[in-house]
Amino acid sequence: MITIKEIAQKAGVSxxxxxxxxxxxxxxxxxPIREKxxxxxxxxxxxxxxxxxxxxxKNSRTVGxxxxxEPRGDETVLEDPFSSTILGxxxxxxxxxxxxxxxxxxxxxxxxxxxxxxxxxxxLILLFVPKELIRSxxxxxxxxxxxVDSNIRESxxxxxxxxxxxxxxxxxxxxxxxxxxxxEIVFVANDNSEDCSxxxxxxxxxxxxEDEGLILNNDxxxxxxxxxxxxxxxxxxxxxxxxxxxxxxxxxxxxxxxAINRFQEQGRDIPADISVSxxxxxxxxxxxxxxxxxxxxxxxxxxxxxxxxxxxxxxxxEPQEFHEYLPVRLEIRDSVGRI
Amino acid sequence: MITIKEIAQKAGVSxxxxxxxxxxxxxxxxxPIREKxxxxxxxxxxxxxxxxxxxxxKNSRTVGxxxxxEPRGDETVLEDPFSSTILGxxxxxxxxxxxxxxxxxxxxxxxxxxxxxxxxxxxLILLFVPKELIRSxxxxxxxxxxxVDSNIRESxxxxxxxxxxxxxxxxxxxxxxxxxxxxEIVFVANDNSEDCSxxxxxxxxxxxxEDEGLILNNDxxxxxxxxxxxxxxxxxxxxxxxxxxxxxxxxxxxxxxxAINRFQEQGRDIPADISVSxxxxxxxxxxxxxxxxxxxxxxxxxxxxxxxxxxxxxxxxEPQEFHEYLPVRLEIRDSVGRI
DNA sequence: CTGTTAGCGCATTCAA
DNA sequence: TTGAATGCGCTAACAG
Numbered sequence: 001m002i003t004i005k006e007i008a009q010k011a012g013v014s015x016x017x018x019x020x021x022x023x024x025x026x027x028x029x030x031x032p033i034r035e036k037x038x039x040x041x042x043x044x045x046x047x048x049x050x051x052x053x054x055x056x057x058k059n060s061r062t063v064g065x066x067x068x069x070e071p072r073g074d075e076t077v078l079e080d081p082f083s084s085t086i087l088g089x090x091x092x093x094x095x096x097x098x099x100x101x102x103x104x105x106x107x108x109x110x111x112x113x114x115x116x117x118x119x120x121x122x123x124l125i126l127l128f129v130p131k132e133l134i135r136s137x138x139x140x141x142x143x144x145x146x147x148v149d150s151n152i153r154e155s156x157x158x159x160x161x162x163x164x165x166x167x168x169x170x171x172x173x174x175x176x177x178x179x180x181x182x183x184e185i186v187f188v189a190n191d192n193s194e195d196c197s198x199x200x201x202x203x204x205x206x207x208x209x210e211d212e213g214l215i216l217n218n219d220x221x222x223x224x225x226x227x228x229x230x231x232x233x234x235x236x237x238x239x240x241x242x243x244x245x246x247x248x249x250x251x252x253x254x255x256x257x258x259a260i261n262r263f264q265e266q267g268r269d270i271p272a273d274i275s276v277s278x279x280x281x282x283x284x285x286x287x288x289x290x291x292x293x294x295x296x297x298x299x300x301x302x303x304x305x306x307x308x309x310x311x312x313x314x315x316x317x318e319p320q321e322f323h324e325y326l327p328v329r330l331e332i333r334d335s336v337g338r339i
Numbered sequence: 340m341i342t343i344k345e346i347a348q349k350a351g352v353s354x355x356x357x358x359x360x361x362x363x364x365x366x367x368x369x370x371p372i373r374e375k376x377x378x379x380x381x382x383x384x385x386x387x388x389x390x391x392x393x394x395x396x397k398n399s400r401t402v403g404x405x406x407x408x409e410p411r412g413d414e415t416v417l418e419d420p421f422s423s424t425i426l427g428x429x430x431x432x433x434x435x436x437x438x439x440x441x442x443x444x445x446x447x448x449x450x451x452x453x454x455x456x457x458x459x460x461x462x463l464i465l466l467f468v469p470k471e472l473i474r475s476x477x478x479x480x481x482x483x484x485x486x487v488d489s490n491i492r493e494s495x496x497x498x499x500x501x502x503x504x505x506x507x508x509x510x511x512x513x514x515x516x517x518x519x520x521x522x523e524i525v526f527v528a529n530d531n532s533e534d535c536s537x538x539x540x541x542x543x544x545x546x547x548x549e550d551e552g553l554i555l556n557n558d559x560x561x562x563x564x565x566x567x568x569x570x571x572x573x574x575x576x577x578x579x580x581x582x583x584x585x586x587x588x589x590x591x592x593x594x595x596x597x598a599i600n601r602f603q604e605q606g607r608d609i610p611a612d613i614s615v616s617x618x619x620x621x622x623x624x625x626x627x628x629x630x631x632x633x634x635x636x637x638x639x640x641x642x643x644x645x646x647x648x649x650x651x652x653x654x655x656x657e658p659q660e661f662h663e664y665l666p667v668r669l670e671i672r673d674s675v676g677r678i
Numbered sequence: 679c680t681g682t683t684a685g686c687g688c689a690t691t692c693a694a
Numbered sequence: 695t696t697g698a699a700t701g702c703g704c705t706a707a708c709a710g
Binding site: 045047049051053054055060065067077080081084091095100101102103105106110113117118119258260264282283284286288 | 340384386387388389390391392393394399404406416417418419420422423424426427430431434439440441442443444445449452453454456457458459481596597599600603621622623625626627628
């Protein structure tokens with residue numbers, strides 16, 4: 001409401017001087033004047049007009065956080081505590097660094113471009129972008145961008161990313177399942193691309209089998225339907241005697257828990273009839289019975305890492321390319337039995 | 340990147356004309372020219388400079404969504420599927436109506452004011468604002484505002500809100516518990532204000548008891564700690580023999596599930612030793628064993644209702660005051676036993 | 679150290 | 695039906 005000009009009047013100085021204290025252009029303003037202006041600023045609860053700021057500075061101190069998926073797609077993604085946990089962490093970290101946060105869910109590359117361009121975004125955090133789309137997205141986007149959970153494995157010039165040690169996670173779980181005597185397992189993924197982090201996890205499983213002289217071929221990688229009732233049908237087939245697999249390994253706790261629930265409704269005993277493993281270690285994996293054996297990841301850390309990486313890139317232009325892989329660890333609980 | 344002026348050049352017209360087709364000022368532009376401009380617009384993937392737009396129009400077509408709580412407060416709020424479900428619903432609805440969404444978590448009234456003023460927000464959606472703060476917030480905010488889950492019960496001039504039939508929900512659950520023979524119950528809330536929706540739910544319980552000639556006094560309303568280990572201690576006290584209550588009624592599934600988990604770890608049998616009820620009907624209430632008896636609410640609906648109400652207020656200035664109370668229904672499952 | 683000035687891109691008068 | 699001129703609030707040269 002109140003403008004720089006009015007503040008300047010009250011303080012008996014020019015608008016430029018006020019602008020200078022506002023922008024921390026200290027050294028250009030004498031201390032007494034600066035203090036006087038600062039006092040008026042808080043007293044009036046001054047709020048800058050971001051429109052004018054963007055126009056003059058070509059930069060909005062705003063970060064766009066994009067959930068890269070169909071807005072009306074699989075809404076269960078949002079029922080997974082993962083989403084709000086990482087969004088909350090991102091928001092808190094941006095906030096404490098003085099950035100605004102714009103939230104958008106889309107799978108339209110042009111829309112991402114338009115957002116970043118319209119708002120002169122300082123940076124972008126993109127969640128769940130399939131790796132094969134990164135290149136074309138980067139060509140459109142002007143500001144620093146961090147990709148979260150895009151499963152980048154090799155060098156990608158000019159790309160910043162935060163992900164997980166997916167392969168190691170799969171490997172650890174794979175070895176554990178083998179050590180428990182499982183040979184007939186299937187990996188159930190919630191993403192179907194061969195380039196997704198789910199597939200990376202699966203590759204870890206494959207390596208674990210290979211190390212034991214066993215084989216886990218690609219037929220054992222099964223993408224899950226995004227439609228709930230189709231998933232239920234699928235679970236039912238897995239739980240039909242004779243059970244085709246001794247263990248079902250899920251790429252997300254959310255679906256592991258959903259499946260356990262269904263298996264039990266069908267009268268199956270977990271893990272006596274079928275073993276189940278997850279990935280994420282969300283709160284509910286500890287709450288379900290049997291407690292879920294899973295791979296732990298630190299979701300909040302993922303969010304704060306993404307923000308910190310982005311801010312370094314924005315403010316220092318520092319890492320040209322950087323890929324952070326957060327560690328995972330096996331959480332052995334009760335849903336995997338010994339054969 | 341590309342500006343109106345450049346588009347105008349390409350089309351051989353003035354910037355004003357382009358601006359007119361952009362703003363749907365049809366009738367001011369001849370059809371052939373309009374079509375020509377529109378073609379160039381999409382071809383160039385034109386994105387308006389929102390800075391200039393805000394400056395000229397004093398309105399940003401942006402809605403601020405504010406989670407009204409300490410940024411570093413109780414982070415479990417964000418692990419509750421409720422949060423991401425409602426945020427996702429709000430985002431999708433805003434998006435499909437052509438609004439941008441700004442997300443902020445704070446409990447600082449001045450910051451809310453500054454946000455709305457800096458960005459010339461078209462409207463605001465505030466989640467979890469305690470009722471007693473609404474007045475002072477409204478004084479600061481300039482744009483239409485919808486309060487979600489603020490437990491407004493009587494008329495509040497100039498206020499728009501979306502909430503739940505909390506009282507009815509409490510009443511229904513109360514009657515059910517009584518019908519199952521429970522007399523010694525306690526209501527465990529995650530909010531401690533006497534003005535919160537939790538208390539409203541509790542009042543419904545009280546009424547149910549009263550209707551049966553029983554008494555449930557205020558000592559039976561217990562606010563929960565925001566600190567996890569303190570909560571666990573509290574659960575342990577509830578599960579110490581002789582059990583002080585036959586049924587623990589929670590104001591949120593999240594905590595009900597947390598408690599059941601702890602009770603079971605302590606070797607208690609639910610519902611044989613203690614009955615538990617929830618409120619929300621989130622997915623995990625169906626997944627836990629025993630399945631949770633709870634009160635259902637439609638979280639997505641809450642989000643879309645808030646957005647639609649807000650948009651009506653923004654675009655038509657229509658409802659001066661309006662309070663929507665979404666219905667609830669009892670979900671009888673297995674966590675409440677018969678005494 | 680402080681003030682003057684120009685210009686950012688757009689919507690909106692007002693003239694033509 | 696179209697165009698030229700003005701101003702929104704701020705930053706950044708530049709001048710003093």
